[in-house]
Amino acid sequence: MSTIAVLGGTGVQGGSVIKQLLNTSAWKPRALTRNINSEKAKALASLGIEVVAADVNDEASLVKAFEGVTAIFAVTTYWESVMTLGRDGAGEEELQQLKNIASAAQKTTTLAHFVMSSLPPSDKSSGGRLKVPHFDYKQKAVDWMKEATPELYAKTSQIWPGWYPTNLTTLPMVKFLEIPNTYGGYLFTQPSKPSSLLPIVGDIEHNFGVVVVGLLNAGQKAYGKIAVCVTDYLPMTQVVSVFEEVTGKRAAYAEISDETATKLYGVYGAEYAAQLRWSEAFPSWEQIDPENTISLDELQVKEKLIGFKDTLETLKEKIV
Template sequence: MAAEKKLLVVLAATGSQGSAIVNHFLEHEPSYRIRGTTRNVDSAKAKALSNKGIEMVSAELTDINSLIAAFQGASAIYAYTDSAGCAQAKEAIEAWESGKEKSLPDAARALEVSQGKNIADAAAQIPTLERMIWSSTPDSKALAGGEYDNYEMASKAEVLRYMRSTPALKGKVNAVYLAVFTESFVRFPVVIGWTKPTATNKKYLVRIPWNPASSMPWINLAQDAGSWVGALLKTDGDVTVEAVGGEMSTEDVVETMRRKLGVEIEIQQISLDEYSNVEPTGLMRHVGQLMRWTADLGIGREDPGAIKAEQFAKTHPGVKRSNIKESFESIDWSSML
């Protein structure tokens, strides 16, 4: 008689991060069955996952009871929060506009921490839970001072501390610091201050507040992230790991864009003030600080408790590290034009 499969619950399974984990486990981890959470089980993406054999259930990170229901019977949980989504959420915008929070980044941080604590409190009520993987970040402000104060990094780090201080989760929580996703610039051109040609300037512009020559850590999210999660599920709890496929400078990424698009692109290194002045909420300042941290210090380089990617990959041969240059070459950059 075949052994019963363990249950892995993947939060926000229709998102880019969640779907990367789901697809890896479908292809490479047959000992698990998968339940995915989503806001709308009738969406096209949810139905597509259902057609692959994924059990899709409705859950909201602001509704702890829906999380408890979604986690029932779980052996493992992959959990993450959407920092950009928190900044766009009605609750955060209302908290900022009403004066409850002094800025939109502060409101987004409060919402993200609340969501993360709901995940922890719900998971603590699941007696079958063996391991939870939290997609986290180092606490940039605590580790390196106010120069790198970023609401996303602060909120995820605070949630990790909360999870590991929850008695029912002791020894069960592993954290992964995912490097910058290789598809980030094409999905979010605003991150690199992407500016199209004008009547007076015939070049495309990249305007950034970090050193474009600095080597940055990257990961091919769709191809590789699931393998790191799979390895962490087999690792004793309370481990934090950097998940990095390789390094490449922004200059070299932009050179790839030039070749692929066949256009002239000029890089301008600007001040953080200039970078953040494109919108009034303060969010772009935090984006700039996050990218400066990554360019200056890597992902977990300043965190003495984080296992380096090379070290973890040596002891976990199943971890996949796609060639980063080839990953950038394979991207369809045409939407940037």
């Protein structure tokens, strides 16, 4: 059984990876987390999972945590810093985190596969017109890896996860809002055209790990490849229709301006608006880098994924 180090083992993405790895006989997960005494870390340890302290801001801790592993799953923490450092400041920190991870991974002599959570290159794809820092700094790290750690890049796969339906339960700027004096009506307001397609990951807690395991199982066939973890591309108005169907509530869609999103939600709103405006111009992630994209069918995982409507069914008590 091969060992895979899973960064962010107590987080959404890392947790999904660990959950799916436990269903395989080929991989033993090593959960990496900053705080091994957290309740989530203790819960993993109670399942017999190896839990190791590591911090993406500390390369030395990563070198130690990666010892003896065959694979690494890497994820960073852009959103933790955006409020204090700003959009580009958080991006610069994320870039350094990925450099730390890659440098430590390069020193891991047993490593056969490096899987990193990333997102499309909005700046590059738009010719510099549309910049989304939490997309672009990940791709700056990929470009850096090509030059600084070419041996590591040669065995690297990327996974691009779409929009999380769970955002509807946790993020104020994404929630359906019940409007007073409408007799139970809801409004979905986003800085995006009604017809714009939203790339949706489906059930992130299930799907993400399924696709990562698919990449691991593909081995060398997945080297240098991108897996787009998206189950649905839906217009904003259809997102509302699915909400109505699942919850039985009346709802409508209203586009707000980028400026309004920023006034209401600050730096989070500005970054989210930039993301959605880029999606208007580039609705299909599979077409961003088609030569290097490996399909969900090729990974033999498409039929295992849970789509938007079924995901919303599991969340409906939390979104109304």
